[in-house]
Amino acid sequence: MSALSFFGKTRLAGAIAGALLAAVTGSSQAAISDDEIRIGYLDDMSGPYSDLAGPGGLEAIRLAVEDMGGQAAGKPVVLFHADHKNNADLGANTAREWIDRRNVDLIAGLNASPVAIAVTRLVEEKNRFAIVSTAATSALTNEYCTPNHLHYVYDTYSVSNGAARAIVANGGKSWYLLSADYAFGHSMEEQVSRAVAESGGQVVGKARHPFPTSDFSSYVLQAQASGAQIIGLASAGSDLVNAVSTARQFGLVEAGQTLASLMVFITDIKAIGLEAAQGTQFVSGWYWDMNDETRAWAQRYFDRVGRMPTMVQAGMYSSTLQYLKAIEATGSDDPQVVRQHLLQTPINDMFATNGRVREDGRMVHDMYLAQVKSPAESQGAWDLFRILDVIPGDQAFLPLEQSTCKLVRN
Amino acid sequence: MTMIFGVPMVALFGQLLLGLINGAFYALLSLGLAVIFGLLRIINFTHGAQYMLGAFVALLLLRHLNIDYWVALLLVPLIVGTLGVLIERFLLRRIAHLDHLYGLLLTFGLAMIIEGSFVNLFGVSGSSYPIPEALQGGFRLEFMFLPTYRAWVLAAALGMCLFTWFMIEKTRLGAYLRAGTEKPALMQAFGVNMPLLTTLTYGFGVALAGFAGVLAAPIYSVSPTMGSNLLIVVFAVVVIGGMGSIMGAILTGLAMGIIEGLTKVFWPEAASTVIFLVMILVLLVRPNGLFGKEV
Numbered sequence: 001m002s003a004l005s006f007f008g009k010t011r012l013a014g015a016i017a018g019a020l021l022a023a024v025t026g027s028s029q030a031a032i033s034d035d036e037i038r039i040g041y042l043d044d045m046s047g048p049y050s051d052l053a054g055p056g057g058l059e060a061i062r063l064a065v066e067d068m069g070g071q072a073a074g075k076p077v078v079l080f081h082a083d084h085k086n087n088a089d090l091g092a093n094t095a096r097e098w099i100d101r102r103n104v105d106l107i108a109g110l111n112a113s114p115v116a117i118a119v120t121r122l123v124e125e126k127n128r129f130a131i132v133s134t135a136a137t138s139a140l141t142n143e144y145c146t147p148n149h150l151h152y153v154y155d156t157y158s159v160s161n162g163a164a165r166a167i168v169a170n171g172g173k174s175w176y177l178l179s180a181d182y183a184f185g186h187s188m189e190e191q192v193s194r195a196v197a198e199s200g201g202q203v204v205g206k207a208r209h210p211f212p213t214s215d216f217s218s219y220v221l222q223a224q225a226s227g228a229q230i231i232g233l234a235s236a237g238s239d240l241v242n243a244v245s246t247a248r249q250f251g252l253v254e255a256g257q258t259l260a261s262l263m264v265f266i267t268d269i270k271a272i273g274l275e276a277a278q279g280t281q282f283v284s285g286w287y288w289d290m291n292d293e294t295r296a297w298a299q300r301y302f303d304r305v306g307r308m309p310t311m312v313q314a315g316m317y318s319s320t321l322q323y324l325k326a327i328e329a330t331g332s333d334d335p336q337v338v339r340q341h342l343l344q345t346p347i348n349d350m351f352a353t354n355g356r357v358r359e360d361g362r363m364v365h366d367m368y369l370a371q372v373k374s375p376a377e378s379q380g381a382w383d384l385f386r387i388l389d390v391i392p393g394d395q396a397f398l399p400l401e402q403s404t405c406k407l408v409r410n
Numbered sequence: 411m412t413m414i415f416g417v418p419m420v421a422l423f424g425q426l427l428l429g430l431i432n433g434a435f436y437a438l439l440s441l442g443l444a445v446i447f448g449l450l451r452i453i454n455f456t457h458g459a460q461y462m463l464g465a466f467v468a469l470l471l472l473r474h475l476n477i478d479y480w481v482a483l484l485l486v487p488l489i490v491g492t493l494g495v496l497i498e499r500f501l502l503r504r505i506a507h508l509d510h511l512y513g514l515l516l517t518f519g520l521a522m523i524i525e526g527s528f529v530n531l532f533g534v535s536g537s538s539y540p541i542p543e544a545l546q547g548g549f550r551l552e553f554m555f556l557p558t559y560r561a562w563v564l565a566a567a568l569g570m571c572l573f574t575w576f577m578i579e580k581t582r583l584g585a586y587l588r589a590g591t592e593k594p595a596l597m598q599a600f601g602v603n604m605p606l607l608t609t610l611t612y613g614f615g616v617a618l619a620g621f622a623g624v625l626a627a628p629i630y631s632v633s634p635t636m637g638s639n640l641l642i643v644v645f646a647v648v649v650i651g652g653m654g655s656i657m658g659a660i661l662t663g664l665a666m667g668i669i670e671g672l673t674k675v676f677w678p679e680a681a682s683t684v685i686f687l688v689m690i691l692v693l694l695v696r697p698n699g700l701f702g703k704e705v
Contacts (some may be wrong), residue, residue: 029513046526046529046530046534047534048534048635049534050529050533050534051533051534051535100525111676139493181678181679207678208678208679209674209678209679209681210678210679210680210681210682210683212639213681213682214630214636215432215630217428217431217432217560218428218429218671218674218675218678218681219674219678220427221421221425221554222421222675223426224554224555225418225421237534237535238534238536238631238633238635239536239537241535241633242630242631243629245538245629245630245631246629249541249548249559249560249629250548250555250557251548251555251557255555267533267535268535270535270537271535271536271537271538271631271633272538272631273537273538273540275538275540276538
């Protein structure tokens with residue numbers, strides 16, 4: 001018998017064939033890693049912010065994947081998710097595990113600024129890609145910018161600055177600011193104060209409330225006493241809901257002052273109720289009832305989730321779709337290749353008008369000054385606001401020249 | 411305009427009144443806790459969730475059965491109280507002979523289950539509950555606009571507190587209860603059904619939480635997490651007042667509301683921590699609380 005038995009020869013032949021095959025396909029395997037496009041959705045799935053993104057955001061991403069036929073560049077899309085519970089450690093560890101064990105290509109969602117900052121740093125270190133749709137801090141495109149992530153839907157600058165300027169232009173010159181006493185509230189307070197002053201208005205008083213607070217009666221009283229025309233609320237979620245309801249109970253709006261909510265989502269307005277929230281002005285990145293395209297998509301979302309989408313959920317659909325389209329166009333899921341393509345492609349879809357991705361990772365698009373309708377004006381359970389004005393993207397977001405992003409500073 | 415520490419006196423009166431209203435609310439909530447701990451030696455961590463249940467049941471009754479606020483005010487405490495009775499009868503009684511810590515853990519676990527289920531069912535954003543028509547609007551006082559509903563909360567909370575205090579301190583039933591906590595075997599020997607009394611008392615304490623929940627529904631957003639934020643403050647109030655004292659809980663609740671109200675004017679960022687500062691000081695000087703008896 002020869003040294004190699006029959007089985008041995010077959011095995012050897014198989015091994016050589018396998019090696020040849022690997023050598024031949026090796027070059028195209030680098031184009032789409034692992035022959036799959038892996039998207040990991042990491043967000044707050046059960047905590048205080050789970051309504052504005054959360055499980056709904058996952059459905060929005062699924063819609064995008066389905067609209068691409070479940071594939072891009074001929075490779076299937078695999079979607080998985082986890083709850084980071086607004087905890088930076090948990091978020092970073094989950095992301096790390098996804099990168100090391102599951103070779104994730106895109107991390108999406110990323111609520112809560114500390115989580116987004118931690119994960120985008122990790123993604124830069126390991127050369128993957130991330131699209132932050134939910135976290136608010138504009139620091140993500142300034143001191144924490146990386147060449148491996150995009151900041152998609154909105155940021156503290158665009159909602160606060162845009163709102164402040166538009167409201168002052170509309171006549172609201174004197175302001176009283178009530179902000180949540182933590183990083184997010186401080187940053188909003190500072191940005192709004194500056195925007196108001198620069199547009200010719202004046203901040204006549206301010207107060208910071210603990211985060212979270214359930215009873216706002218005392219702060220409402222102080223706001224009333226200040227005599228300011230506009231009461232700016234730099235809080236989010238349940239704090240905002242309680243502040244607006246309390247302001248209503250104390251007749252703040254009836255007495256002539258106007259509330260300006262600086263960070264508000266449709267889910268908050270639903271929670272406050274039109275009775276209490278009517279007349280409140282704010283800036284939004286998107287609203288479901290703007291045109292036929294938005295309404296059609298929103299209805300698809302509603303049929304699955306039972307609620308109308310927030311701007312964040314709509315943004316997740318758009319960003320995932322654009323990401324997959326970029327892969328389709330370039331044939332690669334390499335982060336830098338995808339990023340380059342996205343930088344050069346204008347974004348005009350259901351979500352964004354005049355959208356484009358800038359060097360600092362900021363997705364700039366038109367924002368909208370909105371006002372909450374009164375109960376009499378509302379014709380449906382989700383007919384909650386009207387759009388007063390469009391704020392062009394270049395005016396809404398921080399100008400690129402003022403960005404402290406390292407990618408732009410060079 | 412007279413100023414006190416840079417704040418006009420007129421504005422200060424408004425804040426004091428608001429503080430008093432909040433205090434009455436704290437008093438009502440801590441009363442339920444004080445009744446349950448003082449008399450039953452159960453550390454009821456479910457209190458916040460039961461308060462939340464009160465608000466939610468009121469909301470659901472309105473939404474699905476069109477039951478209005480006034481009926482809810484009577485019905486909801488009964489419903490929530492019955493739930494409390496069931497909890498005591500089937501869960502707490504089984505560990506009554508063990509260390510207090512087990513009761514704490516059990517009620518803590520229950521609170522998490524209840525809140526988690528509600529978050530799952532209703533999301534976290536919360537809903538609004540309309541202020542009943544008779545209580546809308548307000549009074550234009552010289553120093554502030556006082557919503558009628560807030561005045562009602564003050565009256566209802568104080569009224570319920572006084573009623574409870576009267577029941578426990580001045581009636582025979584209350585006497586049985588107080589005696590039963592010190593010498594349960596003896597009371598049993600005298601023919602008083604101690605287990606039943608314990609169950610009903612727990613149910614009553616929980617009903618108080620439910621009542622507070624209905625009162626809160628129109629002014630605070632009804633959300634699954636509304637109780638957890640408030641619970642820790644209420645515990646602090648009970649500790650300051652003294653774990654066994656009913657009147658202590660009431661008076662301390664009012665006092666803490668006023669102190670918190672003043673803090674919101676002079677140092678707003680500290681408003682959520684000042685009660686704990688007071689708690690630390692009181693525990694250093696009087697470990698049994700201001701009105702507490704030896705535990």
